[in-house]
Amino acid sequence: MKLTGAQIAAECLIREDATIIFGILGGAILPFYDTLPQYPQIRHILVRHEQGAAHAAEGYARATGKVGVCISTSGPGATNLVTGIADAYMDSVPIVAITGQVARPLIGKDAFQEIDITGITLPITKHNYLVPDAASLPQIFKEAFYLARSGRPGPVLIDLPRDVQTELAEFDYPSQVRLPGYRPTIQGHPTQIKKAARMIAEAERPIIISGHGVVISGAYEELLNLAETAQVPVVTTFLGIGSFPQSHALYSGWLGMHGLAWANLAVSGADLIIAIGMRFDDRVTGDVNNFAPKAKFIHVDIDPAEIGKNVKVDLPIVGDARNVLSALNKLITPAHHGEWIRQIDEWRREHPHTFTPSSGELLPQFVVHKLYEVTAGQAIVVTGVGQNQMWAGQYYVFDRPGMFISSGGLGTMGFELPAAFGAKIGRPEETVWCIAGDGGFQMTIQELATIVQEQAAVKIAIINNGYLGMVRQWQDLFYDRRYTATELSGPDFVKVAEAYGIPAVRVSRSEDVEAAIEKAMAEEGPFLIDFRVRPEENVYPMVPPGASISQMLEMPKEVGICHQNRS
Amino acid sequence: MPSKQILVVLVNNKPGVLNRVASLFRRRGFNIESIAVGLSEQPDISRMTIVVDGSTGKLEQVRKQLDKLIDVIKILDLGADNAVVRELALIKVKATAETRGSIIQIVDIFRAGIVDVSSDSLIVEVTGDKDKVDSLYNLLRPFGIKEVARTGYLAMNRGNLISAQEK
Ligand SMILES: Cc1ncc(C[n+]2csc(CCOP(=O)(O)OP(=O)(O)O)c2C)c(N)n1
Ligand SMILES: [Mg+2]
Numbered sequence: 001m002k003l004t005g006a007q008i009a010a011e012c013l014i015r016e017d018a019t020i021i022f023g024i025l026g027g028a029i030l031p032f033y034d035t036l037p038q039y040p041q042i043r044h045i046l047v048r049h050e051q052g053a054a055h056a057a058e059g060y061a062r063a064t065g066k067v068g069v070c071i072s073t074s075g076p077g078a079t080n081l082v083t084g085i086a087d088a089y090m091d092s093v094p095i096v097a098i099t100g101q102v103a104r105p106l107i108g109k110d111a112f113q114e115i116d117i118t119g120i121t122l123p124i125t126k127h128n129y130l131v132p133d134a135a136s137l138p139q140i141f142k143e144a145f146y147l148a149r150s151g152r153p154g155p156v157l158i159d160l161p162r163d164v165q166t167e168l169a170e171f172d173y174p175s176q177v178r179l180p181g182y183r184p185t186i187q188g189h190p191t192q193i194k195k196a197a198r199m200i201a202e203a204e205r206p207i208i209i210s211g212h213g214v215v216i217s218g219a220y221e222e223l224l225n226l227a228e229t230a231q232v233p234v235v236t237t238f239l240g241i242g243s244f245p246q247s248h249a250l251y252s253g254w255l256g257m258h259g260l261a262w263a264n265l266a267v268s269g270a271d272l273i274i275a276i277g278m279r280f281d282d283r284v285t286g287d288v289n290n291f292a293p294k295a296k297f298i299h300v301d302i303d304p305a306e307i308g309k310n311v312k313v314d315l316p317i318v319g320d321a322r323n324v325l326s327a328l329n330k331l332i333t334p335a336h337h338g339e340w341i342r343q344i345d346e347w348r349r350e351h352p353h354t355f356t357p358s359s360g361e362l363l364p365q366f367v368v369h370k371l372y373e374v375t376a377g378q379a380i381v382v383t384g385v386g387q388n389q390m391w392a393g394q395y396y397v398f399d400r401p402g403m404f405i406s407s408g409g410l411g412t413m414g415f416e417l418p419a420a421f422g423a424k425i426g427r428p429e430e431t432v433w434c435i436a437g438d439g440g441f442q443m444t445i446q447e448l449a450t451i452v453q454e455q456a457a458v459k460i461a462i463i464n465n466g467y468l469g470m471v472r473q474w475q476d477l478f479y480d481r482r483y484t485a486t487e488l489s490g491p492d493f494v495k496v497a498e499a500y501g502i503p504a505v506r507v508s509r510s511e512d513v514e515a516a517i518e519k520a521m522a523e524e525g526p527f528l529i530d531f532r533v534r535p536e537e538n539v540y541p542m543v544p545p546g547a548s549i550s551q552m553l554e555m556p557k558e559v560g561i562c563h564q565n566r567s
Numbered sequence: 568m569p570s571k572q573i574l575v576v577l578v579n580n581k582p583g584v585l586n587r588v589a590s591l592f593r594r595r596g597f598n599i600e601s602i603a604v605g606l607s608e609q610p611d612i613s614r615m616t617i618v619v620d621g622s623t624g625k626l627e628q629v630r631k632q633l634d635k636l637i638d639v640i641k642i643l644d645l646g647a648d649n650a651v652v653r654e655l656a657l658i659k660v661k662a663t664a665e666t667r668g669s670i671i672q673i674v675d676i677f678r679a680g681i682v683d684v685s686s687d688s689l690i691v692e693v694t695g696d697k698d699k700v701d702s703l704y705n706l707l708r709p710f711g712i713k714e715v716a717r718t719g720y721l722a723m724n725r726g727n728l729i730s731a732q733e734k
Contacts, residue, residue, distance in 0.1 A: 118583070119586075122586070122587060122590050123590060123591075123594050126637075127637045130583075147637065179637060180640050181578075181579065181636070181637050181638055181639050181640040181641075182637045303635070304631050304634070305628065305631035305632050305634070305635055308627065308628070
C-alpha cells in the first residue's frame with residue numbers, strides 16, 4: 001500500500017523508537033503535522049521557540065542516550081534550530097532535526113520562507129539530507145538515525161520539501177544501512193592496547209583523563225575497574241563529570257580553566273596521561289605547549305581526527321571507550337602508586353576547594369552545595385553557561401553516571417531551561433534541577449510555558465547575580481573592572497514564574513536556602529527559586545587565558561569552608 | 568613538487584558532495600591548489616584529485632576530517648614518485664603571420680597540439696606534468712599570452728591498481 005511522504009516519515013519515527021518530538025509547525029511542514037493524529041504513538045511537544053526544541057531534544061538525548069528529535073518549518077523555523085544543532089555538534093549529542101522545506105519546484109527561487117538549511121548546517125551536522133522524493137524517505141531516516149547514534153554521535157538534519165510530504169510512495173523500512181563511506185572503528189587495535197598496558201605498568205605518576213566519550217559509551221564500570229586495578233587517579237573533563245564517582249578515593253577533580261586546583265596540578269605533574277574520550281579542548285589544556293609537560297600521552301577516542309589534533313600523542317587507540325577499556329582491563333596488572341596518590345592528596349589539602357563563609361550575603365557556591373545536600377546528590381543537574389555552570393560543576397557532587405548535563409563545547413546560554421525540560425521528559429522518574437544564570441535564563445524563558453503545558457516537574461534555581469557574571473569576571477580580572485554592558489536588570493522572576501503558573505520564591509539569605517529547596521522538592525510540579533546571590537562573586541580557580549593550567553588564580557586567601565568531595 | 572601533496576578522494580556521485588569537500592577545506596583553514604572532479608570507473612562514484620600544500624603539517628588532520636564526511640568513500644595519498652600525474656592546459660597565444668611558424672615548432676617539440684587558429688591567435692592544448700606545462704607556457708610567453716585555462720592535476724597510482732570497491 002502506498003503512503004504519503006508525511007505518513008512515511010511518521011512510520012520511520014516509530015520504527016526508530018523516536019516517538020517524542022519537540023517542535024513548532026508552519027506552512028512547509030504542515031502536511032506532516034496534519035498526519036500526526038493518525039499516529040497517537042507519537043507525542044509531539046509544542047515548544048515556544050525552535051531553539052528550545054533543539055535544546056530539549058538535546059536534553060532528552062543527553063539524559064537517555066537515545067536520539068532526540070526536533071522539528072520545525074522552513075526558513076525562520078529552521079534557522080532558529082541552528083544554535084541547538086551547533087550545540088549538539090560540539091558536544092557529540094545524537095539528535096535528528098527535521099525541517100520543512102518549500103516544495104521542490106520552488107527550491108532555488110528564493111520562495112517565501114525558503115532557506116538553504118542544508119547549506120547552513122553543513123559544518124555543524126554530522127550529515128544532512130535534502131529529501132529528493134518520498135521513495136527515498138525510509139532509507140534517509142534509517143541512515144539519519146544510524147549516523148546520529150553510532151560512532152561519534154552527532155546531529156543529523158533532514159530537510160523535507162512540502163510536496164514530498166504529500167507524494168505517494170511504497171513504504172518498506174530497510175533493515176540495514178549501506179554507507180560505504182562510514183565505518184567507525186569500534187574495537188581498539190590489540191597491539192596498541194597491549195602497548196598501552198605496558199606503558200601503564202611502567203608509569204610512576206599515571207593519570208586518567210576521562211571525558212564525555214566515557215559517558216556516551218557508558219564505560220563507567222570499565223573505567224572504575226581500570227582505575228582500581230592499576231591504582232591510577234582519575235580526573236575528568238567538565239563534560240566527563242560523573243564518568244567516575246566523585247566520592248571515590250581515586251577521584252582527583254576535574255581539570256581546565258575553572259577546574260579544581262589539584263586536578264590541574266596532578267595533570268601537570270603526571271608522567272603518563274591516559275586520555276579517554278576527550279579532545280584536549282583549549283579550555284582543558286590552557287597553553288597547549290605547556291600542558292602536562294612531563295607526560296607521555298595515550299589517547300583513546302572513537303574519532304581518529306581527534307587524535308593528534310591538539311596535542312602530540314605517543315600512543316593512539318581508535319575505538320569505543322567501553323570496548324577499548326574492557327580489552328585493556330584484561331591486560332592490566334594490579335599496581336600501587338602510593339607515593340603519587342599521596343602527592344595529589346597533598347595538593348588537594350594545600351589547595352582546598354573552598355568558598356568564603358557568608359558575611360551576610362548569599363553565596364552561589366553555598367546554594368549549589370545546599371542543592372547537593374538536600375537532593376542527596378540524586379538529581380539530574382542541567383546548567384546554564386557562565387559562572388553558574390562552573391559552580392554547579394564544582395559544588396555539586398556527582399556519584400551517579402549520567403546526572404550532569406551542560407553545554408560544553410559551544411557554551412550556549414539559554415541551554416539550561418529547554419535542556420532541563422527535555423531531560424525531564426526523557427527521565428520523568430528522576431528529579432531534574434535546572435541551575436540557571438539570570439542572563440541565560442532570559443534567553444529561553446518562554447519555555448516556562450512548555451513546562452507548564454506538559455506538567456513537567458522541572459525545578460529551577462536561578463543563580464541571580466544581576467550580571468552576565470562570567471563576562472563581568474573577565475572584566476574584573478583582565479579589563480580593570482570596566483563593567484561594560486554586563487549589568488543586567490532582570491525582571492521579577494518570581495512574578496514571571498507565577499504568571500506562567502509556576503510557584504516560586506525568592507531567597508536572599510543563607511538561612512532560607514534549605515527550606516526553599518525543600519519546598520521545591522515537596523512540590524509535585526515545577527518550582528522556581530530566585531536566588532539573589534552576591535553580585536560580584538568570582539569563580540576560582542581560574543587559569544588566565546593563554547596560561548598553563550598549573551598557573552591558576554586561586555580564591556584570595558581567606559579562611560574558607562572546605563567543600564569535601566571525599567568522605 | 569616537493570611540498571605538494573596529491574589526495575585522490577573517491578566520493579558518492581551525488582549533488583552537493585563537491586560543496587561538502589570544499590567547505591571542509593575552507594572550514595579547517597586549508598588551501599586547495601587545484602581540484603579536479605570527474606567520474607570514476609563506477610558510475611555512482613566520482614573521483615576528485617586535490618592538490619594541497621603538504622608542508623604545513625595540517626595534511627594529516629585534513630585527511631582525517633575528510634574521511635569523516637559520510638560521502639567520502641576512500642582517500643589515497645599519492646606521492647609524486649609513484650603516481651602518474653597529468654594536467655591539461657589550453658593556452659591562447661598571440662600569433663601573427665611572422666610568429667606562427669615558431670610557435671608551431673615549439674608546440675611540436677612538446678608534442679602539444681593546436682586546437683584553434685584565428686587571424687591573430689592560436690589555442691595550444693598541452694597535457695603533461697607540471698614541469699612540461701610550465702616550460703611550454705614560459706616558452707610561449709614572449710609571443711604574448713591572451714588566456715590560460717588549466718585543469719589542475721589528475722593522478723593515478725602506477726601499477727597496483729586501486730579501485731573504489733576495495734574499501
Ligand atoms: C548565547 C550566548 N551569548 C553570549 C555568550 C557569552 N557569555 C558567556 S558567559 C556569559 C554570561 C552569562 O550570564 P548568566 O547567564 O547570568 O550567568 P552567570 O555567569 O552570571 O552565572 C556570556 C554573556 C554565550 N556563552 N552564549
Ligand atoms: Mg548572571
